[in-house]
Amino acid sequence: NLVPDLKIHGLPPSMLLLPPTSGVTPSNCQGQTRRSAMKSLSIISLLQLASPTFALASSMASDIAVVGCGVLGTSLCHQLLASPEFSGRSITGITKTNNRHESILEKVGSNERFSLTTAEELGTNSKFKDVVFCAPPSGFDDYPAAVEDAATNIWAGPSGGGSFVFTSSGGIYGSSQAGETVNEDSPTADPETNPRSAKLINAEKACIKQGGCCLRLAGLYLLERGAHNYWLNSGKDVAGRPDGIINLLHYDDAASSCMAALSVGPTVVSGRTFLISDGNPTTRKGICESALKAKMYADKTMPAFTGGDSDPLGKIYDGSVSDAALKWAPKYASFDEFMSSFA
Numbered sequence: 001n002l003v004p005d006l007k008i009h010g011l012p013p014s015m016l017l018l019p020p021t022s023g024v025t026p027s028n029c030q031g032q033t034r035r036s037a038m039k040s041l042s043i044i045s046l047l048q049l050a051s052p053t054f055a056l057a058s059s060m061a062s063d064i065a066v067v068g069c070g071v072l073g074t075s076l077c078h079q080l081l082a083s084p085e086f087s088g089r090s091i092t093g094i095t096k097t098n099n100r101h102e103s104i105l106e107k108v109g110s111n112e113r114f115s116l117t118t119a120e121e122l123g124t125n126s127k128f129k130d131v132v133f134c135a136p137p138s139g140f141d142d143y144p145a146a147v148e149d150a151a152t153n154i155w156a157g158p159s160g161g162g163s164f165v166f167t168s169s170g171g172i173y174g175s176s177q178a179g180e181t182v183n184e185d186s187p188t189a190d191p192e193t194n195p196r197s198a199k200l201i202n203a204e205k206a207c208i209k210q211g212g213c214c215l216r217l218a219g220l221y222l223l224e225r226g227a228h229n230y231w232l233n234s235g236k237d238v239a240g241r242p243d244g245i246i247n248l249l250h251y252d253d254a255a256s257s258c259m260a261a262l263s264v265g266p267t268v269v270s271g272r273t274f275l276i277s278d279g280n281p282t283t284r285k286g287i288c289e290s291a292l293k294a295k296m297y298a299d300k301t302m303p304a305f306t307g308g309d310s311d312p313l314g315k316i317y318d319g320s321v322s323d324a325a326l327k328w329a330p331k332y333a334s335f336d337e338f339m340s341s342f343a
Helices: 002-008 029-050 052-062 071-082 101-108 143-153 195-209 227-234 251-264 284-291 320-326 335-340
Strands: 064-067 091-095 114-118 130-133 164-169 213-217 219-221 248-250 273-276
Touching: 064 071, 071 091, 071 101, 071 251, 091 101, 101 114, 130 143, 130 251, 143 164, 143 195, 164 195, 164 251, 195 213, 213 251, 219 227, 219 251, 227 284, 248 251, 251 273, 251 320, 273 320, 284 335
Parallel strands: 064 091, 064 130, 091 114, 130 164, 164 213, 213 273, 219 248
Antiparallel strands: none
């Protein structure tokens, strides 16, 4: 049956050196066994040469897939490729469309271990040992279903020896009046009264159900991206009290926490939820004060804040248990330290 299969891959039957099927005696059966084994190896090698799809599928047992290559996913791909620990692994970035593939490749850099594809091009037969799902809810009609689909159809599953990492948000806890501290085990918002949080809550459930893990990330930022950029450039008042507590995390640190989850592996992360921040909460006014230290915002002015004492104060993230479990620490210890470096 192998000869017709090889025709499909463009290989003529004459390329196979088939051993004889008769004349086997006790004295030559050992050699016959060796030749049969060589035949099997030759067939596999020929298939790999003739069919890129076959070669791709056979190598995915140790590959990493990053679903969603926005700012976070792109940073993660770049860090994985630069890490000595993952030097033997190939990275595949999976996007909804190929519209941004050129810009993603520019940011990640040229590397033979990195490739980009769309979910449609990937098909349903590709499985990866490790998968990080960091695509935002805005790109999906049914976000929980998208997460579950990736966990069942892209990830090789717990039996493959790898991890499925879903990047969630600390916003899942909902608002807080008293400024209390929350950790990985704190109750989340009521999905019935918080539709926005409901997407993340249900997506987390889908992830955990499949044996994955969830990283609840604090507010993400770059020098030119984040709440500070909008508040200082929009010219509008900021909704909320000036002393409202905000927890932050640099995009690169968010990416490194995902890499840390892959590094410690499924024995540590499977079925667990982690809370990730820089550990130095600030306030709305504090964010603006810190950003104004950077040359990029030096000519901006402090916005007005419309909130008062009756508005929610916010909450403080305590991710110390997560940091210890993942053996992770942020590169940028605080938003103020980061912005001060651009003074």
